[in-house]
Amino acid sequence: xxxxxxxxxxxxxxxxxxxxxxxxxxxxxxxxxxxxxxxxxxxxxxxxxxxxxxxxxxxxxxxxxxxxxxxxxxxxxxxxxxxxxxxxxxxxxxxxxxxxxxxxxxxxxxxxxxxxxxxxxxxxxxxxxxxxxxxxxxxxxxxxxxxxxxxxxxxxxxxxxxxxxxxxxxxxxxxxxxxxxxxxxxxxxxxxxxxxxxxxxxxxxxxxxxxxxxxxxxxxxxxxxxxxxxxxxxxxxxxxxxxxxxxxxxxxxxxxxxxxxxxxxxxxxxxxxxxxxxxxxxxxxxxxxxxxxxxxxxxxxxxxxxxxxxxxxxxxxxx
Numbered sequence: 148x149x150x151x152x153x154x155x156x157x158x159x160x161x162x163x164x165x166x167x168x169x170x171x172x173x174x175x176x177x178x179x180x181x182x183x184x185x186x187x188x189x190x191x192x193x194x195x196x197x198x199x200x201x202x203x204x205x206x207x208x209x210x211x212x213x214x215x216x217x218x219x220x221x222x223x224x225x226x227x228x229x230x231x232x233x234x235x236x237x238x239x240x241x242x243x244x245x246x247x248x249x250x251x252x253x254x255x256x257x258x259x260x261x262x263x264x265x266x267x268x269x270x271x272x273x274x275x276x277x278x279x280x281x282x283x284x285x286x287x288x289x290x291x292x293x294x295x296x297x298x299x300x301x302x303x304x305x306x307x308x309x310x311x312x313x314x315x316x317x318x319x320x321x322x323x324x325x326x327x328x329x330x331x332x333x334x335x336x337x338x339x340x341x342x343x344x345x346x347x348x349x350x351x352x353x354x355x356x357x358x359x360x361x362x363x364x365x366x367x368x369x370x371x372x373x374x375x376x377x378x379x380x381x382x383x384x385x386x387x388x389x390x391x392x393x394x395x396x397x398x399x400x401x402x403x404x405x406x407x408x409x410x411x412x413x414x415x416x417x418x419x420x421x422x423x424x425x426x427x428x429x430x431x432x433x434x435x436x437x438x439x440x441x442x443x444x445x446x447x448x449x450x451x452x453x454x455x456x457x458x459x460x461x462x463x464x465x466x
Contacts, residue, residue: 178363179370186231193238195248202276208256209249213241218310218463219283220244223274225292225318226386227338227379229255232291236448239456243464244287249277251294259378266385267319267394271300278308287463289313291448292417293386296395303401311463312406312432314425315455316414316445318386319395322421327352336383340372355413355444399428407436407462409447409455416445436462 190197195212210230213220220240224232230248240246250257252273253265263269274297278286287310290298295317302309330337337349346365350357372379385391406429410419422437429435438458443450 178361179367182364182367186234189234190231193234193241195234195237195241195246200277200280202273202280204260205252205258205273205276207249207252207258207277207280209247211245211247212237213244213246215245217244219286220246220459220463221278221283221286221288221298222246222248223251223288223290223294223298224248224254225290225294225316226382227254227375228291228294231255232446233448235452236456239453240460243460247281247283251297253378253382264385265382266388266391267296267300268391270297271304274301275305275308284308285310287311287313287459289315289459290317291315292445293318295319296386299395299402300398302404302406303395303398306401306403309404312402312404313409313459313462314406315409316411316417316447317395317408317421317425318417319391319393320399320421320424320428321393321396322418322424325415325418327416331383331387336380338372338379338383339376340369342369345369345372352415353444353446354450355411355442356450396424396428399425400430402429403431403433405434405436405462406432407438407458409438409440409458411440411443411445411447411451413441413443414445414447 190210193212195210197208197210199206199208222233222237224230229250233248237246237248251270253259285308288298288301290296290313295314296319298312299314299317299319302312327337337352340346340349343362343365346368347357408422408425410422412419419439426435426437440447440451440454448455
């Protein structure tokens with residue numbers, strides 16, 4: 148009996164060592180697999196399922212989950228991101244909403260067309276087609292950063308289709324000049340990262356408390372930045388051009404949906420002073436809410452996911 152037990156322990160120990168060796172090998176040889184696996188596991192854990200739909204010349208890839216008979220809540224990610232940006236907050240939303248997290252066209256797994264326009268107006272039109280294709284009807288839509296500008300412009304253009312709007316550290320409005328803006332004006336986007344030092348600099352702008360990622364995982368983001376550089380720079384030029392950078396601010400008076408603005412006080416990408424323009428511009432919104440968070444930077448949906456989600460739920464669900 149003891150011999151059989153010892154033999155089983157030996158086999159188990161060999162399996163554990165083999166798995167550890169495989170994991171270590173993947174970390175060094177293909178760290179992107181570990182990152183993708185972690186994201187996929189998180190989506191699976193929260194009951195989100197990947198789906199896709201073809202709308203015109205664009206294949207939208209999106210994740211959906213939550214309360215299927217609940218009010219639909221569309222979550223839009225920011226520049227350089229994907230549906231995964233919202234995952235930490237989503238687990239606090241699925242109990243009340245039918246949650247839909249798309250990769251915006253051009254980003255993530257959704258279609259990227261060569262030489263196509265991925266500025267705000269073009270994305271709003273694509274989003275309208277996506278909402279129609281899913282037969283969502285009246286929706287609550289929340290957008291972070293670039294996604295906030297798209298959500299707000301969508302609410303302004305299609306007011307009958309929006310039950311509530313949530314702007315999270317949103318682009319598209321004026322704010323006080325900061326380090327991020329000065330670097331853009333100097334011709335260097337902080338999103339263009341060439342090495343681990345560049346990654347750490349970007350993280351310091353995005354987060355109040357930057358996450359500590361293993362070096363090879365940092366390399367995944369560096370490699371992606373290099374690979375996607377031409378597209379990223381093109382879209383950055385589009386959305387920061389004089390006719391687009393304040394596009395949402397110009398359309399705020401057209402928004403008639405109840406609107407919630409959520410901002411981190413330490414946002415170093417889009418300064419909290421943007422709230423002044425939002426408060427001033429929402430002259431026809433029947434209800435305006437503001438949530439100011441501390442202890443987080445631009446990526447509030449990652450640093451304060453519970454607080455962001457609870458603020459959204461209270462505003463959208465409670466009269």
